[in-house]
Amino acid sequence: MSLRSFIEKARQHGYLVIVDKEINPYLEMARIINALDGRPVLFTNVRGSDYRVVAGVCSARKYFALALDIEEAQLLPILIEALTNPVEPEVVASAPCQEVVEREVDLDKLPILTHLPGDGGPYITAGVAIIKDPDYGRNMCFHRLMKLDERSFAARIVEGRGTDTALQKTEGDLEVAICIGNSIPVLLAAAMSPPKGVDELAIANALRSTPLVKCLTKDLEVPADCEIVLEGRITHRLATEGPFLDLTETYDIVRQQPMVEIDCITHRRDAIYQALLPGKSEHKLLMGLPREPTIYAEVSKVCECRDVLVTPGGMSWLHAVVQIVKRHPNDGKRAIEAAFRGHGSLKHVVVVDEDINIRSMRDVEWAIATRFQADRDLIVLEDRPGSSLDPSATHVPGQKARTSKMGLDATIPWRKPDGTLRTEAEREAFKRVDYGEVAPEGLAP
Numbered sequence: 194m195s196l197r198s199f200i201e202k203a204r205q206h207g208y209l210v211i212v213d214k215e216i217n218p219y220l221e222m223a224r225i226i227n228a229l230d231g232r233p234v235l236f237t238n239v240r241g242s243d244y245r246v247v248a249g250v251c252s253a254r255k256y257f258a259l260a261l262d263i264e265e266a267q268l269l270p271i272l273i274e275a276l277t278n279p280v281e282p283e284v285v286a287s288a289p290c291q292e293v294v295e296r297e298v299d300l301d302k303l304p305i306l307t308h309l310p311g312d313g314g315p316y317i318t319a320g321v322a323i324i325k326d327p328d329y330g331r332n333m334c335f336h337r338l339m340k341l342d343e344r345s346f347a348a349r350i351v352e353g354r355g356t357d358t359a360l361q362k363t364e365g366d367l368e369v370a371i372c373i374g375n376s377i378p379v380l381l382a383a384a385m386s387p388p389k390g391v392d393e394l395a396i397a398n399a400l401r402s403t404p405l406v407k408c409l410t411k412d413l414e415v416p417a418d419c420e421i422v423l424e425g426r427i428t429h430r431l432a433t434e435g436p437f438l439d440l441t442e443t444y445d446i447v448r449q450q451p452m453v454e455i456d457c458i459t460h461r462r463d464a465i466y467q468a469l470l471p472g473k474s475e476h477k478l479l480m481g482l483p484r485e486p487t488i489y490a491e492v493s494k495v496c497e498c499r500d501v502l503v504t505p506g507g508m509s510w511l512h513a514v515v516q517i518v519k520r521h522p523n524d525g526k527r528a529i530e531a532a533f534r535g536h537g538s539l540k541h542v543v544v545v546d547e548d549i550n551i552r553s554m555r556d557v558e559w560a561i562a563t564r565f566q567a568d569r570d571l572i573v574l575e576d577r578p579g580s581s582l583d584p585s586a587t588h589v590p591g592q593k594a595r596t597s598k599m600g601l602d603a604t605i606p607w608r609k610p611d612g613t614l615r616t617e618a619e620r621e622a623f624k625r626v627d628y629g630e631v632a633p634e635g636l637a638p
C-alpha cells in the first residue's frame with residue numbers, strides 16, 4: 194500500500210487531520226505536528242511550495258497494523274516472517290515516482306521543514322537512502338539531510354553501518370537515490386539492520402508488494418510508488434552537520450559529515466512531501482519497532498521468548514522488556530545476554546515472566562519490586578559499544594560510543610538465597626492473587 198493509499202485509509206478511519214490553512218514549513222509546521230503527535234496530518238496549503246506535506250503516518254502502532262491489514266498483536270510475528278523470508282521485488286518499466294523529471298535541480302522547491310530555531314538548517318528527515326555496496330549489493334537506510342544550498346546536503350551517516358562502509362570502499366562518489374514519501378513497509382524495512390547482503394527492499398516486499406523502478410541517472414532501483422526521488426551522489430567531501438534535535442529530544446553532537454549532491458529529481462505529478470518530527474512518536478516507533486523481532490530472534494535461541502517491547506520511555510531505542518516462559522533457573526540471565534545481542538544499542542533490559550503485562554510499566558515495576566534482588570538478579574556489562582544517541586555515553590569522534598549496560602532479571606527466582614531450588618508451590622507464591630471478577634450491577638450508587 195503506497196503512502197497516499199495509506200493516507201486515504203487513515204482518512205476513512207477518522208485518524209487523519211487535514212490542515213487547509215496556509216502553514217509555513219519554517220518552524221510553524223513542526224509545532225503543529227508536535228501538537229498533533231500521534232495523529233497523521235496532511236497539510237494541503239504549504240507556504241512557498243506546490244507540494245502537500247504529510248507527517249505522523251507512523252506515529253502509533255495502530256497505523257502500522259492498518260497499513261499491513263493486521264491486528265497490532267500480529268506486528269511482531271509479521272516482522273519476524275519478513276526478516277526471515279525476504280522476497281526479491283520485481284522491477285517495472287515505468288512508475289508513478291517518475292511522472293515528472295526535473296534535471297534542473299532546485300531543492301528550494303521542496304517544502305523542507307526547519308524544526309527549531311536552533312537547528313543547523315532545513316532538514317529532510319523521512320528520506321530513505323538507497324545505495325549499492327560493491328560487495329553486498331543494495332542497502333536502504335534513513336539518513337537525515339541538512340540542506341546546504343539548492344543542490345546539496347550534509348548527510349548524517351552513522352559510522353560502521355551499511356552506507357558508511359559502502360562509502361569507505363568507494364574511491365569516488367557513491368551513487369545514491371533518496372526516496373521521500375514512502376509506504377509504511379519501506380519505512381519499516383529502511384529502519385532495519387539485517388545481516389549484510391540482505392536486501393531491505395526484499396524485506397519491504399515481503400511485508401507488502403513493493404515493485405521497483407530503475408533510476409533515470411543512477412544504477413539504482415527505487416520503490417515505484419514513492420512520491421519523490423532525489424538522484425545524486427554521496428561525496429567524500431565533508432560539511433558541518435547540525436545542530437539537530439535527535440531521538441533523545443536533546444541536541445545531537447555537531448559533526449563533519451559527507452556532502453550529498455543531487456543531479457536529478459523525479460516525482461509524482463501531485464507529489465506529497467513526507468515530514469517526520471525528530472524526537473517524537475513517529476521517529477521513536479520507527480526506530481524501536483524493527484528491533485523487537487531481532488531481540489525476539491536472539492532470545493528465542495536461548496529460551497522460550499513470548500514477547501518483546503522496546504519501550505517508549507527509553508526513547509524506543511535504549512530500553513526493552515522481554516517476556517519469557519521460564520523453564521530453567523538461568524533463563525532470565527540468558528535472555529538478558531541474548532537481548533543485548535539482538536539490539537546493539539540496547540542499554541537496559543528487564544526480563545519478566547508470562548504473567549506480566551509488558552505493555553504496562555506499572556506491571557513491569559511490580560515484577561521488579563517483588564521478584565528481583567540486585568545482588569543476585571542484576572547483570573552489569575561495563576564499557577561496551579553503545580548508542581551514538583545516548584548523551585551520557587562516552588563519545589570519541591569517528592568511533593562507536595561506549596556505554597555500560599544493565600539487565601534486570603525480574604522473573605520469579607527459582608533459587609533461594611542459599612542456592613537451593615524452590616518447589617513449584619513456592620514459585621507459585623510469587624504470583625499475584627486475584628480477587629476474581631464480579632458483575633458491577635446493583636453495586637454502584
Ligand SMILES: Cc1cc2nc3c(=O)[nH]c(=O)nc-3n(C[C@H](O)[C@H](O)[C@H](O)COP(=O)(O)O)c2cc1C
Nearest residue numbers: 334335336337349350351354355384385386479480
Ligand atoms: C527515523 C529514522 C531516522 C534515522 N536517521 C538516521 C541518520 O540520520 N543516519 C543514520 O546513519 N541512520 C539513521 N537511522 C538509522 C538507520 O536507518 C538504521 O539503523 C538502519 O537500519 C541502518 O541500516 P544498515 O546497517 O543496513 O545501513 C534512522 C532511523 C530512523 C528510523
